[in-house]
Amino acid sequence: MSSKILSKDKLDAFLQGLKGARDVFAPAMVEGKVGWAAVEQASDMLTEFSNTEMSPKDFFFPQTECMMRFKNASGDPEGMIMMAEPALARPRALMNIRPCDAKAFQVLDLIFVQDEMTNDLYWRDKRERTACIGLACNDPCPTCFCTSVNCGPHHEAGLDLLLVDLGDKYLVKVLNDKGAELAKDLPAAAAGDEAKAAELKIAAEAKITGGVSMDQVKSREVMELYEAGHWDRVQESCLNCGTCTFCCPTCHCFDIQDEVQGESGRRVRNWDTCMSWLFTMHGTGHNPRGTKKDRVRQRFMHKFKYIPVKRGGEIGCVGCGRCVQLCPVNIDVRRVVNDMNA
Amino acid sequence: MDNAAIAKGIREAAKKLLGEGKVDVVIGYAKGTVPMRDYPYFAYTPEEAENLTWSGFCCNNLALYAIRRPGRMAVVAQGCVSRNLVGLVNENQVKRENLYVIGVNSPGMVDRRKVQALFPGQTITEVEEVGDELIVKGVGFAEKVARKKVMRQNCYTCVQRNPVISDELIGGEGPASHGGNLDKVAAPWEKLGSSERWAEFQESFKDCIRCYACRDACPLCYCHVCFVDESQPQWCGKTQDEADVATFHLLRAFHCAGRCTDCGACESACPAGIKMRRLTMKIEKDIRDLYGYQPGMAIGAQPPMTLFKPNDPQDFIK
Numbered sequence: 135m136s137s138k139i140l141s142k143d144k145l146d147a148f149l150q151g152l153k154g155a156r157d158v159f160a161p162a163m164v165e166g167k168v169g170w171a172a173v174e175q176a177s178d179m180l181t182e183f184s185n186t187e188m189s190p191k192d193f194f195f196p197q198t199e200c201m202m203r204f205k206n207a208s209g210d211p212e213g214m215i216m217m218a219e220p221a222l223a224r225p226r227a228l229m230n231i232r233p234c235d236a237k238a239f240q241v242l243d244l245i246f247v248q249d250e251m252t253n254d255l256y257w258r259d260k261r262e263r264t265a266c267i268g269l270a271c272n273d274p275c276p277t278c279f280c281t282s283v284n285c286g287p288h289h290e291a292g293l294d295l296l297l298v299d300l301g302d303k304y305l306v307k308v309l310n311d312k313g314a315e316l317a318k319d320l321p322a323a324a325a326g327d328e329a330k331a332a333e334l335k336i337a338a339e340a341k342i343t344g345g346v347s348m349d350q351v352k353s354r355e356v357m358e359l360y361e362a363g364h365w366d367r368v369q370e371s372c373l374n375c376g377t378c379t380f381c382c383p384t385c386h387c388f389d390i391q392d393e394v395q396g397e398s399g400r401r402v403r404n405w406d407t408c409m410s411w412l413f414t415m416h417g418t419g420h421n422p423r424g425t426k427k428d429r430v431r432q433r434f435m436h437k438f439k440y441i442p443v444k445r446g447g448e449i450g451c452v453g454c455g456r457c458v459q460l461c462p463v464n465i466d467v468r469r470v471v472n473d474m475n476a
Numbered sequence: 477m478d479n480a481a482i483a484k485g486i487r488e489a490a491k492k493l494l495g496e497g498k499v500d501v502v503i504g505y506a507k508g509t510v511p512m513r514d515y516p517y518f519a520y521t522p523e524e525a526e527n528l529t530w531s532g533f534c535c536n537n538l539a540l541y542a543i544r545r546p547g548r549m550a551v552v553a554q555g556c557v558s559r560n561l562v563g564l565v566n567e568n569q570v571k572r573e574n575l576y577v578i579g580v581n582s583p584g585m586v587d588r589r590k591v592q593a594l595f596p597g598q599t600i601t602e603v604e605e606v607g608d609e610l611i612v613k614g615v616g617f618a619e620k621v622a623r624k625k626v627m628r629q630n631c632y633t634c635v636q637r638n639p640v641i642s643d644e645l646i647g648g649e650g651p652a653s654h655g656g657n658l659d660k661v662a663a664p665w666e667k668l669g670s671s672e673r674w675a676e677f678q679e680s681f682k683d684c685i686r687c688y689a690c691r692d693a694c695p696l697c698y699c700h701v702c703f704v705d706e707s708q709p710q711w712c713g714k715t716q717d718e719a720d721v722a723t724f725h726l727l728r729a730f731h732c733a734g735r736c737t738d739c740g741a742c743e744s745a746c747p748a749g750i751k752m753r754r755l756t757m758k759i760e761k762d763i764r765d766l767y768g769y770q771p772g773m774a775i776g777a778q779p780p781m782t783l784f785k786p787n788d789p790q791d792f793i794k
Contacts, residue, residue, distance in 0.1 A: 166593065167749065182597050187747075188685070197685065198716040273615070275599050277510060371516040371541075376687035377747045391714055404714045407687070412705045462689050462745035463536060464508040464515035 137328055138306040138320035140297065145304075146176035152227045152316070156265065159193070160229035161186050173229070181299070184275045185232045185454060189383035193228060194239065194260045195246075197380075201256065201390070201401045208397065222263050227316075230269040234278075234452040236292035237285040238383030239266065241452065243292075244445050245386055256403070265316055268293040272334050274342050277455030279468055282345040285452045287338035288331075298331040305331040346471040348449075351438050359439055360431065364473040369430040371463040376407035378457040378465070379433065384450050387413070408432050434470050477647035479605055482580055483530035485646035486552055489578050490525035493550050499576050503541050504528040504552035511603045512588035516541060528552070530646075532586045532605050532623065535744035539563075539695040542570045549575060550643075554582035555652075556630075556739035558639035559772025560695040563735055566777060569698055579642025581650030584623070584631035585740070586610065589749050591626045595619075624654075630740035630753060632656035640773055658738070659764075662757040677722070677755075683748040684721050686714075690752050693745035696732045703727060729755040734763045734779040737772050 140148055152158050160179040162171040168183050170190055206214045246257035271287035280286050290296050294313035297304040305327050308314050379385040389406040393399050406413055414423040423429050437450035458466050490502040506517035506527045514533040519525040538551050539560035553561060564570040602613040610621045633656035638649045665673060691697045704712045704724050713720035736756045743753055763769055766789055767780040
């Protein structure tokens with residue numbers, strides 16, 4: 135689709151335009167950390183940042199989400215009553231999403247919304263009612279490896295618009311009809327602007343040097359990867375905490391619980407983690423992933439083998455590097471994937 | 477002795493131990509793939525011992541890996557790690573005869589969040605230690621930072637930087653403390669009323685994502701099933717609601733009373749930068765005040781919460 139131009143001195147006007155019909159969120163300094171926050175004006179938004187400490191997946195998949203409330207009063211002639219939770223009151227827009235995090239939304243779309251039977255309305259409704267505006271990375275971090283995993287610093291998947299910083303203005307790439315509507319009042323870009331953005335894309339990709347190789351992971355049989363010797367070493371220092379899964383933009387496992395008090399309660403969905411032994415514990419007392427090694431291996435196999443096999447080559451990792459930075463014992467996913475590929 | 481010389485000493489000790497078959501494994505630290513994150517490393521052969529290092533970025537508590545580990549092992553231990561090893565011996569989780577302690581005086585470990593805070597929004601690519609200074613390098617900059625300025629707070633207030641037990645001491649003894657006053661740091665809670673304390677507590681723990689990295693990095697938390705993972709019945713809710721988050725942190729802190737060596741591994745592990753020591757420091761101060769006890773200082777000493785003495789002070793039991 136076409137490209138538009140957003141002059142930086144018009145950024146606030148653009149933001150106010152978005153805010154007319156939506157709540158707008160963007161990366162901002164939140165108590166000394168780069169996080170996501172509701173923004174009122176352009177000056178609330180960070181423009182010079184690598185990425186937020188936590189991924190924005192919780193806009194669509196909150197860590198704790200009430201799915202419904204229920205009553206089951208014994209004397210009530212209506213029997214058990216289930217009450218839906220109200221949907222989002224207002225549509226939303228997320229500004230300045232990094233392309234890796236947006237790519238993760240697209241990967242999760244494939245998981246949460248597959249067919250009629252696997253159609254997670256909690257995820258889907260929020261996705262449908264949220265405009266996603268990306269900000270291309272011109273200066274990737276040393277821990278970024280998006281170009282190795284079907285993504286890149288100017289990747290467009292999962293977005294409605296992609297902004298590319300050209301200095302005093304943004305090139306606004308319109309990526310679908312939703313994006314076209316958001317950008318309809320912006321002036322068209324000149325060919326020179328598009329060429330400059332294309333140059334920045336190539337330069338940004340060249341800055342990513344810590345990549346991984348996946349050719350062998352792709353061609354090897356599941357069991358060969360599963361039984362490889364290196365898992366014994368990868369798991370040694372692992373704490374089996376949930377840091378990697380919770381900071382990950384594509385990890386999506388959850389636990390559903392009914393919290394009941396007296397004759398009423400709520401059904402609540404919470405993030406869960408395959409690093410926990412409890413995640414797979416059966417009521418019988420048997421645990422199919424009974425050892426730390428089983429659990430560590432699961433996370434990497436799921437991302438780099440099971441998802442690609444089941445989802446047409448998509449990878450359950452977008453190369454954002456958060457786990458590399460946050461793992462308390464420096465289990466570096468790049469090293470693990472290279473070991474799988476060796 | 478500087479860190480590079482100590483690292484060399486650790487490697488030589490490890491090679492000897494492994495070469496002579498005295499231990500099956502040497503648990504130490506290796507250089508991380510990101511700045512300021514050297515990580516727990518297991519060397520099984522003299523060749524692997526070459527990967528061992530020593531620096532101001534060794535923030536994990538290696539005593540964790542000794543818990544119920546079969547076979548003979550050597551563990552690289554600075555003051556706090558050695559105290560936790562003593563605690564684990566006293567609590568029957570580690571057999572002293574299976575343990576070889578490679579003792580090291582701690583230089584005081586660096587708080588990577590403090591370093592990052594000096595360079596907001598900038599990407600740090602390398603941090604080098606030169607004496608009392610760090611050279612912090614990033615894209616387009618290289619600056620010197622005084623180590624003292626970015627030291628972990630628990631290292632600043634540490635009273636036992638030398639190992640309390642060691643089978644071999646690398647680099648000799650060094651200063652026991654860095655001059656901080658632990659009681660003073662713990663005291664602010666005491667000036668607050670109960671509602672202000674609660675407000676401060678909520679503020680301190682509001683960013684918790686319940687990954688349990690604090691618990692999992694802690695050598696005190698070796699229960700086969702943690703109370704938050706009990707499911708029949710389930711004692712603690714799984715949500716981000718304040719009550720559930722508070723239940724986890726408060727109960728965990730109390731379970732550690734009289735056992736915590738203030739090693740700081742919980743804070744270093746936390747992906748959200750939560751200061752859980754605000755709780756544990758106050759509890760340990762109470763233990764010192766009430767029982768005159770510091771955890772992990774001597775083999776055979778029992779944590780006060782695990783035993784009864786007729787002369788225990790009881791005036792605080794209401």
